[in-house]
Each structure stands twice: as C-alpha cells, then as structure tokens.
Amino acid sequence: MNFEDIKQQMNSQNMDDQVIPNHISELKKTQLPIQKIRRNIKTELLTQIVIILLLFMTPGFIEMNPVARGIYFILIFITSLITIIYLLKINSFIKQTSNLSFAVKDVLVTTLYQLKLTLEVYKTAVISGSLLLPAVGFILIKGRNSIDESAFLNIITFNISFEKIIFYIIGYLVTAIAIYIVTNWWVDNLYGKYINDLENILEKLEY
Amino acid sequence: MKITEKEFLDKINAHKGIIYKVSRMYFDEPEDREDLFQEIIFQLWKSVDSFKGNSQFSSWMYRVALNTAIVFYKKQRKRIGTTADLKTEPVAPKDYDGVKDKQLGYFYKAIRQLDKIDKALILLYIEGYSGKEIAETLGLSETNTRVKTNRVKKQLKEIIKTEGYEF
Known part of the structure; x- marks a missing residue:
C-alpha cells in the first residue's frame, strides 16, 4: 500500500455528487447533537416559564385563606427566582459557540466542560426548585377556605402531635428524594450518552 | 475585511475536496456523507471570522471540518438495509x-x-x-x-x- 498513490486517487475522485450551494440558506437544518441539546433545553425553559405563570395564577381560581395565600406566594417567588437565575446561566450557554478553529483537543475539552457545567446548573436548579413544590402543593390543599383556617395555622406553627410532624417530615423527605432521583435519571438519560462519547474520544486522543 | 457569502462559497468550492474527503472518511452511507458535507459548510460559515490568515485556508478548513466530524457530528438515524460501500460509490x-x-x-x-x-x-x-x-x-x-x-x-x-x- 502506497500512501502517495492513495492521495493521488483521492484527489482524482469525481466529486460531482457533492454540490456547494449558491446560498448558505439552502443548507439543510443542522443535526449536531449539541444543537439538539440546546433545542431540548430551550423547550424545557419555555415549559418552566409556563408552569411558573400557571402557579402564580392558581390562587385566582382557588379560594385560600390569607395566611396560606401569603406563604404560597413567598414560596412561588423563591422558586421563580431560582428558575430565573438558572435561565440566565443557561441562556449564556446557549449563546456560546465553541470555536471550531481551535485544535481538536481544545474543542473537546471546552465542549465537555461547558456541557457538564450547564447540566450541573440545570440539575441543581430543577432539584432546588422542585424541593419547594411539595410544600406549595401542601399549602394549596390545606390552605383552601373551605378547610378550617385554624387547622392550617396549627400545622405551620407545629401545633400538632409529634407523630403528625414525623409523618409530614417523612412524607416530604420521600418526595424530595424521589424528585432528586428522577431528575438525575432524566438528565443522564437525555445527555449522559453524549458526554460519555466525548470523554471516550478525549481518552483515545491522549492514548 | 469581512468575507461576503459569495466569496466564502467560491472559496469553499475551490477546496471542496477537503469536505468531500472528510465526509467520506467518516461515513459510508451517501445520506450520512451528504449530511456531514452540509454541516461542515455551515460550521465553516459560522467560524469564518476566526480565519485570520495566519495559516493556509485549507489548513483552517481541515480543522473546522475535522472538529465538526469528531466533536459534534453523529449519525442521526439508523438506516434500514445498509448498502455495501462499493455499491454506493459516486458515478x-x-x-x-x-x-x-x-x-x-x-x-x-x-x-x-x-x-x-x-x-x-x-x-x-x-x-x-x-x-x-x-x-x-x-x-x-x-x-x-x-x-x-x-x-x-x-x-x-x-x-x-x-x-x-x-x-
């Protein structure tokens, strides 16, 4: 096998089947995995904005006692703040584009770093935001006007039996752990394979 | 000086063998090659401002093309009934x-x-x-x-x- 012959044969190949378009707009829509990740993240961001808006509107449809309503809005406000901070961070990631003029190793390392960082921010934001949701749901159920207001006040001031407190704490912890596990599984399932692929390529580059 | 779309495409056309070779090296199916071919042109256009003329245009093209194929591109769909490589050669x-x-x-x-x-x-x-x-x-x-x-x-x-x- 002579590499010089191979080179000559490669250069003399007929390339008529590959045509350069007259305009960039004629190119097909990009299929890069990273673009798919960005599209997924964008869709999830929009979903979260809609959920937050719905949560703010919910007390308009449910009659709640004033204390419950106040606590409800405080919790939703905190959840929204966490989401907005995360939105800003994710937005900066979406706008960032790796410079493909750099060496392959540099592009690999930068892409992996950006991707891992973004997914960690994503996980943290989803988990911390979601941890408040069981409390929000609890207030929506227990804070309705039709339910005795004093019963609600007794719960939030811990003026209830020790067994009930333990019951609520265990219920909350189980929900929190479930949210943590599901979020991690979801993110790893969606994006983990791509990260593993990049790590394998980087490993082979070093070898 | 910013390169115009037409100038860019003319330049790419003159060096299209690079994109052709990279696409053919990474994929055997004509549809996959075509996808990668187009993706590389798109990434070259997105990166064209980073070409400062310190290296040859062809070397810069190789970098972007290989980065696209190695780091970002992945076969998107499974083809039914894979065709043998030699049956899919160009005319x-x-x-x-x-x-x-x-x-x-x-x-x-x-x-x-x-x-x-x-x-x-x-x-x-x-x-x-x-x-x-x-x-x-x-x-x-x-x-x-x-x-x-x-x-x-x-x-x-x-x-x-x-x-x-x-x-």
Missing part, C-alpha cells in the same frame, strides 16, 4: 479506472474501522501535513503524534491485509 468519471477506484473504496472501508481521532490523523498524514502541523491540528505533542501515526499506519495495513484487500 464514475470518463477516465474511470475501475481497479484504482476499487482500491480506494477498500481503503476508505478499512479507514472506517479506525476510531474518530485515528481517521483524522491518517487523513492529515496522507494529505502530506508535517508531524508538527498534525500535532497542532489535533492538540497533541509532536512525539505523541509521531508514535500515534506509526501505530495507525501499522493498524491500517493490518486491517487491509486481514480483510483481504491487499494492494
């Missing part, structure tokens, strides 16, 4: 040399058994890039590049021999 030119074309088909087929990094390395080697230039493109040390190049050449010869493509 033969007038001065068609059947034997040489077959040899090249075997060579590409053997190359596709290499991993993504080794494909890039051997392509740059065949194109006559120096060890230093290959090292810079891949981000490796020159020593590592030299060791890898020798290993990949040996591996490629082994594949060709094992598959019975000897030429």
Whole structure:
C-alpha cells in the first residue's frame, strides 16, 4: 500500500455528487447533537416559564385563606427566582459557540466542560426548585377556605402531635428524594450518552 | 475585511475536496456523507471570522471540518438495509479506472474501522501535513503524534491485509 498513490486517487475522485450551494440558506437544518441539546433545553425553559405563570395564577381560581395565600406566594417567588437565575446561566450557554478553529483537543475539552457545567446548573436548579413544590402543593390543599383556617395555622406553627410532624417530615423527605432521583435519571438519560462519547474520544486522543 | 457569502462559497468550492474527503472518511452511507458535507459548510460559515490568515485556508478548513466530524457530528438515524460501500460509490468519471477506484473504496472501508481521532490523523498524514502541523491540528505533542501515526499506519495495513484487500 502506497500512501502517495492513495492521495493521488483521492484527489482524482469525481466529486460531482457533492454540490456547494449558491446560498448558505439552502443548507439543510443542522443535526449536531449539541444543537439538539440546546433545542431540548430551550423547550424545557419555555415549559418552566409556563408552569411558573400557571402557579402564580392558581390562587385566582382557588379560594385560600390569607395566611396560606401569603406563604404560597413567598414560596412561588423563591422558586421563580431560582428558575430565573438558572435561565440566565443557561441562556449564556446557549449563546456560546465553541470555536471550531481551535485544535481538536481544545474543542473537546471546552465542549465537555461547558456541557457538564450547564447540566450541573440545570440539575441543581430543577432539584432546588422542585424541593419547594411539595410544600406549595401542601399549602394549596390545606390552605383552601373551605378547610378550617385554624387547622392550617396549627400545622405551620407545629401545633400538632409529634407523630403528625414525623409523618409530614417523612412524607416530604420521600418526595424530595424521589424528585432528586428522577431528575438525575432524566438528565443522564437525555445527555449522559453524549458526554460519555466525548470523554471516550478525549481518552483515545491522549492514548 | 469581512468575507461576503459569495466569496466564502467560491472559496469553499475551490477546496471542496477537503469536505468531500472528510465526509467520506467518516461515513459510508451517501445520506450520512451528504449530511456531514452540509454541516461542515455551515460550521465553516459560522467560524469564518476566526480565519485570520495566519495559516493556509485549507489548513483552517481541515480543522473546522475535522472538529465538526469528531466533536459534534453523529449519525442521526439508523438506516434500514445498509448498502455495501462499493455499491454506493459516486458515478464514475470518463477516465474511470475501475481497479484504482476499487482500491480506494477498500481503503476508505478499512479507514472506517479506525476510531474518530485515528481517521483524522491518517487523513492529515496522507494529505502530506508535517508531524508538527498534525500535532497542532489535533492538540497533541509532536512525539505523541509521531508514535500515534506509526501505530495507525501499522493498524491500517493490518486491517487491509486481514480483510483481504491487499494492494
């Protein structure tokens, strides 16, 4: 096998089947995995904005006692703040584009770093935001006007039996752990394979 | 000075062999090659401002094309009923040399058994890039590049021999 012959044969190949378009707009829509990740993240961001808006509107449809309503809005406000901070961070990631003029190793390392960082921010934001949701749901159920207001006040001031407190704490912890596990599984399932692929390529580059 | 879309496409057209070779090296199915071919043009256009003229335009094109193929591109869909490599070769030119074309088909087929990094390395080697230039493109040390190049050449010869493509 002579590499010089191979080179000559490669250069003399007929390339008529590959045509350069007259305009960039004629190119097909990009299929890069990273673009798919960005599209997924964008869709999830929009979903979260809609959920937050719905949560703010919910007390308009449910009659709640004033204390419950106040606590409800405080919790939703905190959840929204966490989401907005995360939105800003994710937005900066979406706008960032790796410079493909750099060496392959540099592009690999930068892409992996950006991707891992973004997914960690994503996980943290989803988990911390979601941890408040069981409390929000609890207030929506227990804070309705039709339910005795004093019963609600007794719960939030811990003026209830020790067994009930333990019951609520265990219920909350189980929900929190479930949210943590599901979020991690979801993110790893969606994006983990791509990260593993990049790590394998980087490993082979070093070898 | 900012390059216009037309100037860019003219320049790409003059060097389209680079995109063609990278696409063909990474994928055997014509649809996948076509997808990668288009993706590389898109990424070149997005990166064109980063070309400062410090290196040759062709070297810069190789970097962007290989980065697109290695780091970002992945086959998107499973094809039903994969066609053999030699059945999917382009239409033969007038001065068609059947034997040489077959040899090249075997060579590409053997190359596709290499991993993504080794494909890039051997392509740059065949194109006559120096060890230093290959090292810079891949981000490796020159020593590592030299060791890898020798290993990949040996591996490629082994594949060709094992598959019975000897030429």
